[in-house]
Amino acid sequence: MTEDDPFVAHRSLLFTVAYEMLGSAADAEDVLQESWLRWAAVDRAGVRDPRSYLVRTVTRQALNRLRTLTRSREDYVGEWLPEPLLTSPDVADDVELAESVSIAMLTVLETLGPVERAVFVLREVFDVPYAEIAEAVGKSAAAVRQIARRARDHVAARQPRVRVSRSEQQAVLERFLAALRTGEIQELMAVMAPDVVMVADGGGLASAARVPLRGAELVATLLSRVDRSASRTTAVWLNGAPAARIDTDGRPATVSLVVADGRVTRIYASANPRKLTRLDEPVALAR
Known part of the structure; x- marks a missing residue:
């Protein structure tokens, strides 16, 4: 991979998408590796928007991984918490990003189903258009809108309501x-x-x-x-x-x-x- 490769340019974004969907950095890295292999085999001439294409690819791979993890986490010993990540203080400058990757929020996201979680993350955190989310999760745009509304209500009822400085x-x-x-x-x-x-x-x-x-x-x-x-x-x-x-x-x-x-x-x-x-x-x- 070269520095001007779109995958390299958007790697931090792609990792964040995968991590927010999975709550595990190790699994997010595996998803990025799988996504890179698919990206390497693609005819780039047919990709008009590499960023959107890569986000959709990572989402599909993360969904596959999440379905497997959901079953294995049912047998986890004790309480399951997301994998904590050391971050720089400037992540907090983007308040919405910081809230979305907080341990509290990621714990709430664990209570969503795989598709609900993918839709919520893509729409609420990354503001991906409904049509693109629909393509990523294999649903119609109308269905995605309904899923997004249910997921938003679900999260709002469970997340901490007070935002402090x-x-x-x-x-x-x-x-x-x-x-x-x-x-x-x-x-x-x-x-x-x-x-x-x-x-x-x-x-x-x-x-x-x-x-x-x-x-x-x-x-x-x-x-x-x-x-x-x-x-x-x-x-x-x-x-x-x-x-x-x-x-x-x-x-x-x-x-x-x-x-x-x-x-x-x-x-x-x-x-x-x-x-x-x-x-x-x-x-x-x-x-």
């Missing part, structure tokens, strides 16, 4: 990390909403609660047990938002927060080592 998110994260470093239950409870929910993903490979934990006292009690003598906690940017990385005896874990009214309302903790391989180099996301 970057500065507020960072301030709450700093308070949360300060309390986490002390391990004091009361300090932890003070930074969390009374009805906070914590979802942890260990995938059966790392210690993690297998069901969501609810309530500030319960969550704070669990977090107070983190071995501070063996842990190092640092603020990082994950999926376009301020978050935390916790290294314990060389084993990483990540924590992403949902914030409302100056307190943490939801905590997503990822400890599955297979999902924590992209924490050292920022991933380029685009739309």
